Amino acid sequence: MSSGQTSEPWRVGVLFSQSGFMAVIEETQLRGTLTAIDEINANGGVNGRPLEPVIYDPGSEARAFGRYARKLMIEDGVSTMFGCYTSSSRRAVLPVVERLNGLLWYPTLYEGFEFSPNVIYTGAAPNQNSVELCRLLMEAYGRRFFFIGSDYVYPRESNRIMGELVRNSGGEVVGERYLRLNADRSEFQPLMREVKAAQPDVIFSTVVGDSTVFLYQTYHDFGFNPKVVPIASLTTTEAEIQAMGFDVGEGHLTGAPYFQGIGNDRNSSFVELYKKRYGDDQSTNMCLEAAYFQVHIFAKTLEQTNSIDTEIMRTSVMGSEFDAPQGNIAVNPVCGHTDLWTRVGRANRQGQFDLVYESSSRVKADPYLIGYSRNLAYA
């Protein structure tokens, strides 16, 4: 039966952790996904057919993402899926979608240096967050960086790039430490003693999940001053700030394409819609926003193709523009990543980020850093 003659739902897979140490951020990506799906369905679905999410909870375990991706494609007959925060979970899903020809929509910043015809990347690549954050930190705070990350592929690879930028621009990495993914609070105490001894100008964090809360709380307990030695991060969003406490997060910096507080009309209606659904005390964040807009890009493409076939969808989505809450964005046809905005924010007492930098237009995705000299010209 052709899709024009049916009202059967379009089934799509959704894989975000609702339990375990990554739920603090992945739960918000699930919410962003469902907010978009419900919005689309309330407007009649896509060509008269509703979107039907098939949702699994991989429980913060990377291998479970791979297992559920396979289940989605083999048992549930799903070819398109939205999901994954950590790069280890994306890497567990990759062989599944590549072998079975599925399409993963991945709404999270990551380390770059990857291309798959079976993935649409809608989070920031390093040229869209690390480069400008590094420049700003060196100008405003100094050249001595201490790197702290969770121990898995994203922080190590992201720090390889950040380290190169820092060193090639006349700076110094005075420490580099990784803690296990679900490290508890006590594990941050010896680390903070080490940071104190190293006397950095900036602590650069790629810690993710619940551990983020422990990092900032321990920093706070040790009496550091964010005005002097801030924690600068690519992974700390409004969600982690809410979990750690607004007073603990205040003054620290994050590089991201989107913050709730960016203030444009499109974003205001998105924030209003989200708060109506989940409560006035709940904030949007960059990962949630990408999870939201990527479903809309998918639906807009599906409206044209009227086919969920991976090859047809992928060909058609390339070059698509969309008016996202962060601003106008586009799926870059060269690399299947998204041209996004670059911003740096400083957390305030209300748990929101005040903008300290904003690009004048969207920044082309350059996941292999081809257009960058790896040097901020300070050397």
Ligand code: ACM
């Ligand atoms: C990440 O693991 N891509 C944040």
